Amino acid sequence: MHGLMRRLRVAEIVALALLYWTHFLCVLAVNSGLDIDNKEQFESNMRILFITDLHGYIWKYDRLLEAAQEFEADVIINGGDMLPKTENLLAQDQFITDYLDNHFEKFNDARIYYLCCLGNDDLRIFDSLFEETCNKYPYLINLAQRKFEIGEYEFVGMNWVVDYPFRLKDRCRMDTQDYKFQEQFGTGLLSTQHGLEEIEDWFAYAKTLPTIEDELEKLVRPMNLEQSIYVIHMPPYKLGLDKCAKGVEVGSKAIYTFLQTYQPKLSLHGHIHESPEFSGKWYAQLGNTICIQPGQLSPFTYVTIDLQTMQFDRHFIEGYD
Ligand SMILES: [Zn+2]
Numbered sequence: 001m002h003g004l005m006r007r008l009r010v011a012e013i014v015a016l017a018l019l020y021w022t023h024f025l026c027v028l029a030v031n032s033g034l035d036i037d038n039k040e041q042f043e044s045n046m047r048i049l050f051i052t053d054l055h056g057y058i059w060k061y062d063r064l065l066e067a068a069q070e071f072e073a074d075v076i077i078n079g080g081d082m083l084p085k086t087e088n089l090l091a092q093d094q095f096i097t098d099y100l101d102n103h104f105e106k107f108n109d110a111r112i113y114y115l116c117c118l119g120n121d122d123l124r125i126f127d128s129l130f131e132e133t134c135n136k137y138p139y140l141i142n143l144a145q146r147k148f149e150i151g152e153y154e155f156v157g158m159n160w161v162v163d164y165p166f167r168l169k170d171r172c173r174m175d176t177q178d179y180k181f182q183e184q185f186g187t188g189l190l191s192t193q194h195g196l197e198e199i200e201d202w203f204a205y206a207k208t209l210p211t212i213e214d215e216l217e218k219l220v221r222p223m224n225l226e227q228s229i230y231v232i233h234m235p236p237y238k239l240g241l242d243k244c245a246k247g248v249e250v251g252s253k254a255i256y257t258f259l260q261t262y263q264p265k266l267s268l269h270g271h272i273h274e275s276p277e278f279s280g281k282w283y284a285q286l287g288n289t290i291c292i293q294p295g296q297l298s299p300f301t302y303v304t305i306d307l308q309t310m311q312f313d314r315h316f317i318e319g320y321d
Contacts (some may be wrong), residue, residue, distance in 0.1 A: 068112055081120065163182070163183050213257075260286055269292065292312065
């Protein structure tokens with residue numbers, strides 16, 4: 001009799017423990033914004049399609065869903081400079097409401113995660129509209145200065161860029177404290193609710209802002225760097241991912257040092273559209289980190305990545321500009 005009771009009690013304890021454990025798993029899953037099925041689905045494998053610098057080219061955006069479905073992508077990553085770079089930048093909000101909203105809905109309906117951020121050519125005054133548009137869809141994530149978990153993978157985004165000669169300074173920063181500015185094409189401009197406003201002394205103003213080095217330190221750090229993917233619009237220096245048409249290499253030293261120090265699984269970059277053409281490189285290895293910068297010239301250019309096998313390929317679709 002005694003023995004039977006003890007056995008029952010052990011069985012109860014085991015049952016209770018199991019109950020709590022299942023509950024704990026559920027809480028975990030809810031916290032990362034996923035249901036249990038998705039967590040299991042992504043335990044080992046995840047397929048990513050990475051594009052960047054589409055600059056509002058509708059024919060490229062229109063090809064994206066088909067390319068994603070063909071590759072059976074679980075996640076799209078759109079690395080920034082998403083809006084049209086036309087004469088009137090102040091009309092970029094129309095592209096968000098008239099095109100992107102509907103574009104996002106299609107990926108949401110297909111249950112494909114779409115992690116994205118705006119870039120240096122996308123006005124900051126439209127950040128809140130962009131955020132609200134993403135927030136309409138559970139599968140759409142504005143990754144700028146954020147971390148998002150899918151299964152066992154952690155994605156972190158950053159869209160500040162190192163200063164350049166161009167006038168729009170919305171997302172520009174000095175790379176490090178000892179950064180030397182390039183010669184400028186004119187007075188700096190910042191977007192405001194009243195339009196683009198001139199900054200009298202951009203260099204002095206920039207010195208009051210955090211550097212790229214500071215911004216990287218402020219980002220939420222993944223729990224497991226080996227399973228993390230950084231999406232940083234600006235490329236690192238020294239790896240051949242940052243070469244301009246004039247042959248100048250303009251990448252970020254701070255980003256290079258950050259990746260070298262923390263060694264994520266993967267880092268995804270854009271910004272210098274022509275770099276692969278001029279350096280002959282669209283990816284590089286920095287310790288254990290694979291850094292990818294696909295470029296974006298007249299063909300629709302994208303990269304597919306299988307995170308389990310770490311096979312990655314660059315694709316081109318010819319179209320029209
Ligand atoms: Zn850019």
